[in-house]
Amino acid sequence: MSAPNPGITLQESRLDPKAALLDVVVPAGEAWIGRIAEGQTFRIVDLEGNQAVDTLFFNANEPSEHYSASDTIRLQGALYLTTGSVLRSTAGAKMLTIVADTCGRHDTLGGACSAESNTVRYGQHTKHMHNCRDSFLLALSTSDHGLSKRDLTCNINFFMNVPVKPSGALTFEDGISAGGKYVEMRADMDVLCLISNCPQLNNPCNGYNPTPIRLLVWSA
Numbered sequence: 001m002s003a004p005n006p007g008i009t010l011q012e013s014r015l016d017p018k019a020a021l022l023d024v025v026v027p028a029g030e031a032w033i034g035r036i037a038e039g040q041t042f043r044i045v046d047l048e049g050n051q052a053v054d055t056l057f058f059n060a061n062e063p064s065e066h067y068s069a070s071d072t073i074r075l076q077g078a079l080y081l082t083t084g085s086v087l088r089s090t091a092g093a094k095m096l097t098i099v100a101d102t103c104g105r106h107d108t109l110g111g112a113c114s115a116e117s118n119t120v121r122y123g124q125h126t127k128h129m130h131n132c133r134d135s136f137l138l139a140l141s142t143s144d145h146g147l148s149k150r151d152l153t154c155n156i157n158f159f160m161n162v163p164v165k166p167s168g169a170l171t172f173e174d175g176i177s178a179g180g181k182y183v184e185m186r187a188d189m190d191v192l193c194l195i196s197n198c199p200q201l202n203n204p205c206n207g208y209n210p211t212p213i214r215l216l217v218w219s220a
């Protein structure tokens, strides 16, 4: 069990899914890339619970500017993301603001799983298992946004529970999310969103059972 987090701020949304411009389901283990315009609202739904959603944001008009975990953490003075968190770019600009959150805590530190990290953590036999880095690379290589391997940096893990111990150590714990929980954010600039709906089977971040997510976008 993890320690209670004083930073959790649960907030429901009043937006109606029937009015959404975009409403798609991303199957377990698959990637998604899409543009969200300034002023639009973006929701990620953990449909079945305990699903890690590895996510990167880029300035859609200048993709060399992207989400910065360190600037986001520094400027909000807290490690986890929840209602009120402002996602900052490498230039310190506001990219998105979390406006609703029924899960309450999202990870900024755990990064994306890869063949390399799987091998180090779980053994050589996991080297060829499907991982988030491969999903990110596949999505970038099959889209025409001009992004490549060098653009993959420290990502957000929505719904993932990575408590920091008093010693400073990180652990991957069983999720705090559940089926139907969601996080919603308003875009403060035009952003490109890259998601890997994590296929990880070697730690409890997906409850050892990767499941689909639902993405919705509402107009400004």
Ligand SMILES: [Zn+2]
Pocket: 054, 112, 113, 131, 132, 133, 198, 199, 200
């Ligand atoms: Zn992953």
